[in-house]
Amino acid sequence: MIGKVTTTIHLAAVLSLGIIGMASQVSAQETPGAPDGYPPGPLGEVVRLGEAIVYDTSEHPLSKAYVGNKLNCTSCHLEGGTDPQAGSFLGTASAYPAWSPREKRAITLEDRVLNCFMRSQNGTRPPVGSEVSVAITTYITWLSSGSKIQMNHEKSLGPRHIRELKVDWKQASAERGKLLYKTHCLDCHGQDGEGTADGPPVWGNDSYNDGAGLSRVDKLGSWLKVAMPLGDPILTDQESADIAAYVNSHERPHFKLEEHLPKPERLGEYNGQR
Ligand code: HEC
Ligand code: HEC
Structure with missing residues (x-):
């Protein structure tokens, strides 16, 4: 009788451990597709x-x-x-x-x-x-x-x-990035980052502001690694970091929270028919 109880407890412990172990590892691979x-x-x-x-x-x-x-x-x-x-x-x-x-x-x-x-x-x-x-x-x-x-x-x-690249971001070089941008990006995003018919603006007034995730060199570099050049992301980690440093060395709109919030009475809205 006692033996049986212990077995049950052990089994439960093993099971719950297993479940906890799995839960902490639920990862991208286990996420279903669309x-x-x-x-x-x-x-x-x-x-x-x-x-x-x-x-x-x-x-x-x-x-x-x-x-x-x-x-x-x-x-x-x-x-x-x-x-x-x-x-x-x-x-x-x-x-x-x-x-x-x-x-x-x-x-x-x-x-x-x-x-x-x-x-x-x-x-x-x-x-x-x-x-x-x-x-x-x-x-x-x-x-x-x-x-x-x-x-x-x-x-x-x-x-x-986006998985963060393991590079030393302080060593990212906008100077090296400038040359790499010419080779890999300029055709689609333009000489002055202004965008073309083949790619949107990457800096200047028509791009993301300096409060955006991509305005951080580490975030942009990590994203570039898996995203650009579009359809053929072939950059090395260091190249991604260098190009990110170059792209984000340019002017873009400055983020001030108050300028991006609607009037207080428009912040929330009843979601249905009256
Ligand atoms: C300039 C690039 C850019 C644009 C444009 C953009 N986002 Fe994002 N968004 C990001 C980045 C970068 C992150 C952070 C993602 C990360 O770290 O994995 C993010 C995160 C998010 C997240 C959270 C993702 C998560 O994993 O939890 C959502 C939801 C989201 N964006 C929705 C939108 C929607 C909706 C729009 C359009 C209205 C939009 N974004 C436009 C760059 C962008
Ligand atoms: C073949 C054309 C092409 C090339 C080459 C290319 N891109 Fe893009 N890029 C695009 C397009 C198109 C999008 C928008 C994605 C979409 O709409 O599906 C985009 C989106 C982006 C974005 C996010 C939106 C924005 O404009 O801020 C950034 C940043 C970016 N590219 C940077 C780069 C960098 C840096 C390179 C060089 C390593 C590069 N791209 C190479 C076509 C290109």
Whole structure:
């Protein structure tokens, strides 16, 4: 009898240990890819609307007014966020609400979306609960179908967030980066980073502001490694760091929070019909 109880306890202990061990390792590999189909009915239409907005953020009638540059969400979140590494949205919703050290509070996925409007899009934060905000958040949540909820208690980042390169960022050389930019980037992004028909602006007034994630050399370098040159990311770690230092050595809009928040009464909005 006693022996049986002990066995059961052992088994339970082993099982729970196993589960804990697995949980701490839930990683990008275990995050499912994009779902096969849209949800049926009106919810599916909202997902499609969100998808259309992330591809066309600076022009779409619902988002245009909130964007202050020539970028779209998909300029950085490649393939509509379905690229597994370059700003992936796969599994992202499973990390939220997440702790945000910057805001010093727990933020929802919607908050996270709205922050990219203020910084990466150099625009104004759309009201919480507004059609544009909910559509994008619905699209990203749909891309996380099948992922196990695992809130991030350290950072507001999902399971496939950009992996930071292990390089000495202080040694990144804008001078070396300048030459590399000519070889690998200039054709698509232009001599003065102003963008061309083949690639959006990478510095100046029409690019992300200095409060955006990519304005940090380590973040940009790590993203470049898996994202650029588009379709053929062949840079070494050091080249990615050097080019990032060069790109971010140029002027871009300066971020001041007050300039990116809507009027207080527009910060939040009832999300439904009256
Ligand atoms: C200039 C590039 C850029 C643009 C444009 C941009 N983002 Fe981001 N976004 C980033 C970076 C960089 C991160 C941090 C990602 C990381 O560290 O893995 C991020 C993070 C996010 C996250 C959190 C991802 C996670 O893993 O938890 C969401 C959600 C998000 N962005 C949504 C959007 C939406 C929606 C738009 C368009 C309205 C947008 N972003 C536009 C660069 C951009
Ligand atoms: C073949 C053309 C092409 C080449 C070469 C290329 N890019 Fe891009 N790049 C793009 C396109 C297109 C996008 C937007 C992605 C999308 O819309 O799918 C982009 C997006 C970006 C972005 C994020 C959005 C923005 O404009 O800030 C940065 C930063 C960037 N590229 C930097 C570089 C750097 C640095 C290089 C050289 C290592 C490079 N790219 C090479 C076409 C290119």
